Amino acid sequence: MLLKTLSEAFGPTGFEDEVRNVIRGELEGRVDEMKTDVLGNLIAVKGAAKPGPKVMLDAHMDEVGLMVVQICDGGADAGLLKFRSLGGIDPRVLVSKPVFIGPDRIPGVIGAKPVHLQAPEERQKPIPMEKLYIDIGAKDAADAKSVVKPGDAAVFATRYAEFGERAAKGKSFDDRVGCALLVEAMRHEVPYPLYGAFTVQEEIGLRGARAAAYQIQPDIAIALEGTVCFDVVGAPSHGQSTVLGKGPALTVQDAQTIADRRFAEFMWETAQRHGIPVQWRRVKGGSNDFGAIHRIGKGVVGGSISVPVRYIHAPTQVVSLDDVENAQRLLQAVLKEIAEGSFTL
Amino acid sequence: MENHQRLLEQLMTTHGGPGFEGAVRDVVVPQLHTYAHKVEVDVMGNVVACIEGRGEGRRPRVLLAAHMDEIALVVARIEEGGFLRVAQTGGFDPRTLVGQEVVVHTCGGDLLAVVGSKPPHLTAPEERGKAAPLSDLYLDLAMQESAVRERVRIGDRVTLSREVYLLRNRRLAGKSLDNRASLAILLETLHRLGQFVHQADVYAVATVQEEVGLRGAQTVGFAVQPDVAIAIDVTFGAFPGQAADESFALDAGPAISFGPNLHRKVFQRLVDVAERHRIPYQIELSQTPVGADANAFQVAGPGLAAALVGIPIRYMHTSVETGSYSDIEQCARLLAHYIAELDMEQVEDLSCY
Numbered sequence A: 001m002l003l004k005t006l007s008e009a010f011g012p013t014g015f016e017d018e019v020r021n022v023i024r025g026e027l028e029g030r031v032d033e034m035k036t037d038v039l040g041n042l043i044a045v046k047g048a049a050k051p052g053p054k055v056m057l058d059a060h061m062d063e064v065g066l067m068v069v070q071i072c073d074g075g076a077d078a079g080l081l082k083f084r085s086l087g088g089i090d091p092r093v094l095v096s097k098p099v100f101i102g103p104d105r106i107p108g109v110i111g112a113k114p115v116h117l118q119a120p121e122e123r124q125k126p127i128p129m130e131k132l133y134i135d136i137g138a139k140d141a142a143d144a145k146s147v148v149k150p151g152d153a154a155v156f157a158t159r160y161a162e163f164g165e166r167a168a169k170g171k172s173f174d175d176r177v178g179c180a181l182l183v184e185a186m187r188h189e190v191p192y193p194l195y196g197a198f199t200v201q202e203e204i205g206l207r208g209a210r211a212a213a214y215q216i217q218p219d220i221a222i223a224l225e226g227t228v229c230f231d232v233v234g235a236p237s238h239g240q241s242t243v244l245g246k247g248p249a250l251t252v253q254d255a256q257t258i259a260d261r262r263f264a265e266f267m268w269e270t271a272q273r274h275g276i277p278v279q280w281r282r283v284k285g286g287s288n289d290f291g292a293i294h295r296i297g298k299g300v301v302g303g304s305i306s307v308p309v310r311y312i313h314a315p316t317q318v319v320s321l322d323d324v325e326n327a328q329r330l331l332q333a334v335l336k337e338i339a340e341g342s343f344t345l
Numbered sequence B: 001m002e003n004h005q006r007l008l009e010q011l012m013t014t015h016g017g018p019g020f021e022g023a024v025r026d027v028v029v030p031q032l033h034t035y036a037h038k039v040e041v042d043v044m045g046n047v048v049a050c051i052e053g054r055g056e057g058r059r060p061r062v063l064l065a066a067h068m069d070e071i072a073l074v075v076a077r078i079e080e081g082g083f084l085r086v087a088q089t090g091g092f093d094p095r096t097l098v099g100q101e102v103v104v105h106t107c108g109g110d111l112l113a114v115v116g117s118k119p120p121h122l123t124a125p126e127e128r129g130k131a132a133p134l135s136d137l138y139l140d141l142a143m144q145e146s147a148v149r150e151r152v153r154i155g156d157r158v159t160l161s162r163e164v165y166l167l168r169n170r171r172l173a174g175k176s177l178d179n180r181a182s183l184a185i186l187l188e189t190l191h192r193l194g195q196f197v198h199q200a201d202v203y204a205v206a207t208v209q210e211e212v213g214l215r216g217a218q219t220v221g222f223a224v225q226p227d228v229a230i231a232i233d234v235t236f237g238a239f240p241g242q243a244a245d246e247s248f249a250l251d252a253g254p255a256i257s258f259g260p261n262l263h264r265k266v267f268q269r270l271v272d273v274a275e276r277h278r279i280p281y282q283i284e285l286s287q288t289p290v291g292a293d294a295n296a297f298q299v300a301g302p303g304l305a306a307a308l309v310g311i312p313i314r315y316m317h318t319s320v321e322t323g324s325y326s327d328i329e330q331c332a333r334l335l336a337h338y339i340a341e342l343d344m345e346q347v348e349d350l351s352c353y
Helices: A002-008 A017-027 A141-145 A173-185 A207-216 A261-273 A321-339 B005-012 B022-033 B125-129 B145-151 B177-193 B215-224 B264-276 B293-298 B325-341 B344-349
Strands: A033-036 A042-046 A055-060 A065-071 A081-086 A097-101 A106-110 A153-156 A161-163 A167-170 A194-199 A220-229 A301-310 A317-320 B038-041 B047-051 B061-067 B072-078 B084-089 B101-106 B109-115 B157-160 B171-174 B201-207 B228-232 B255-258 B282-285 B305-310 B321-324
Touching (some): A002 A167, A002 A173, A055 A173, A173 A194, A173 A220, A173 A317, A173 A321, A261 A301, A301 A321, B005 B171, B022 B201, B061 B177, B061 B215, B072 B145, B171 B177, B177 B201, B177 B305, B177 B321, B177 B325, B215 B228, B215 B293, B228 B293, B255 B264, B264 B344, B321 B325
Parallel strands (some): A055 A194, B228 B305
Antiparallel strands (some): A033 A042, A065 A153, A097 A106, A167 A317, A301 A317, B047 B201
16 A cells, blocks of 8 residues: 555654655656756656646655764663654654664664652753654664764654544654645546646755755646644633544645645635535644745745645654545546636636 | 573553453463463452362462553643543653553453654753653644544543564563563463372462552452462563662572561572572562562451562563563573472461471
């Protein structure tokens, strides 16, 4: 299953190689052209010579992860690895988690001093990242250095699985769910030029998308994202952002984008016409690649279709498979209506 | 030599908290049957296997115990939206539960759940400095509230869900190495003991409810009333920020405990055995009764000569407890040699002060 393969693939921001290879394999022979650019974006093209609006679909390949920065050589820490985050990770979710280092997936664990040895006042405070280590079982620094070096990246060792009611858990649904939607979309035929941009380095500032959009110069762009969902017990409704299972989310405003109202309304109306559940994203925070894309050149019209992801940026994230399916339905409906001229520039 | 590592991996992915050790017991009992003719389960759920020694008349009686239970949680409330609140059945640091995958054991079967965490995008800077208490954590079953209420009951038990990760140098990481590592030591000891002629009757015991107060040990100590009762339990592996006397190096052999609650002569004998057989060991000091089954054994029935040995593990009471299989083997060597040398003269000397 593609979402499982993509979710379990290794691709921290700046190290997207494995994800790119998975996607390339999926699209081989199904698009007219695939190319990688100097940043590492993978751009798939269909019908470049066709008339009509040039449409760019975007999904980022990278995920939040960790980078090994030091192999400890001292006393009690000999052979343990110091790390920092690649992208935004709350250190509180790191404790007691397994990770894989590098594409060879060297297993390691992030532990903590036993509760028995913590003073009561210590227990009130989160353990800061500076006091956490990755433990690969090395006897000493030399042993660790034989397999790991500073600069190696790591990801959470979370497996994809379906559970609950039509739900799945796994790592990096932000944004492998978008990658899965985009791979599927690129397999369909449309009567206008369609560009699928699988971008790098979204998690450290939408960097790949900016370069990709510049190269493509689209008329219309849609970012496919996994977005914040915090519809849990005790969360105030205004802070929930999205609700799991209530369909894909459309953005009014986020940290980087004020939605093009015409296009947002067009997508909303399209969802209504096709009987697809859809919801508005209810917080200003967070952003996605469209924030970079719409400012390229003379400006780009478009928006984003987001799948709600609970515990986004944590080791185990949760999505509704209905939401994923409905996001694909909405994307198809929007692409079809663009072809039918329902949205004019 | 063939070892029990695969069995340990199986035990670590088996779920069994205090008072519901059944699944672990089901793995342990057949294993004990390969070494003992008689394996019994008592009213508390403790497993007692007896391997008889050689010799006429009164033989030494030694009890070797490892607890089967792991720390767990219990469903305390079903909240709006179907999220679960939980209470402790053993000592979790709530900070280690955030973002963890867990299994809810319902009467209709096991359900996977995720312990929720707030996305950084919505977290205010002042919130980042706070650690959530257990009462604020919740379990997410990704189910409608009505479905949750149909399937989950207050009182359902919850344990960690974690695969075993094989690290470098024969080290393994996962949940419940505390104290499944010691069940492996117990079986490795019996395996080695098969190559010796021993006088002692050996009672190999897997106890229940250690994590909530050594309850199984109390009754099994009374029931067996051995001459020597040795608890096998894990201790603290060295890690930055820990005191030197609470830090034991991995791959440096088992820790043998010394302190008022443990019999000095049994301790000394264990050290002598380690020295003579060139088994690496470390000494752990305690000033109060130990937090392990040996505490209960000392005061079971008329009082017993208690000892405590075990391997160091890092990250105790988390889902990534890490220990070395080499230490497990060394600990088993120590115990097998100790038992093989145990005789009535030593037993009689235990009461001579």
